[in-house]
Amino acid sequence: MDLILWRHAEAVDGLPDIKRELTRKGHKQARDIAAWLTPRLPGSVSVVTSPAERALQTAAAFTRDFVVNGSIAPGASAQAVLEAAGWPATGDPVLLVGHQPALGEAAAMLLTGKPLPWSIKKGAIWWFRRRARDGHVQVVLRAVMSPELLG
Secondary structure (H helix, E strand, C coil), rough: EEEEECCCEEECCCCHHCCCCCCCCHHHHHHHHHHHHHHHHHHEEEEEEEEEEEEHHHHHHHCCCCCCHHHCCCCCHHHHHHHHHHCCCCCCEEEEEEEEHHHHHHHHHHHHHHCCCCCCCCEEEEEEEEEEECCEEEEEEEEEEEEHHCC
C-alpha cells in the first residue's frame, strides 16, 4: 500500500477555521504538487480529504473525485488519519489531504511507531509505501516533496 500524506496548501488567516480558503500562493502550491503527483500515481488512487475548505481546495487541484472524511478535520489525531486512509490494509494507493499536527504525527508513527511532533510544510507531501521483504513488513519513505522545490 502507498500512502501519500498531503498537508493543505497556504491558507488565509481567520475564523471560522473550517472556512479558511487558500491564498493565491496556496492555489499555486496545490497546483504544483498536483502536477508533480499526477504522472507518478496510478489511476486507482483514492483521495480522502478533510472537510476544511483549504483541504478541499488543495485536493481539487489534483482531482474532483475525492471522499470527504470528517474524522480528519482540524484537531484530528494521527491514529484517525491512518484509519481514514485504511492503513495498512488498503491495497490501492491513498492520497490523504489534511492538517498539522496530525499529519506530522502520523508520519512519525509510520517510521518510528510513536506520534512524535514532526512538521510537514504547507502544501508538501510525504509518500510512504508498505512492503514485505524477507518475511518482514517494512515502511519505506518513498518521497518528500515541497512546493518550494518545484517552482
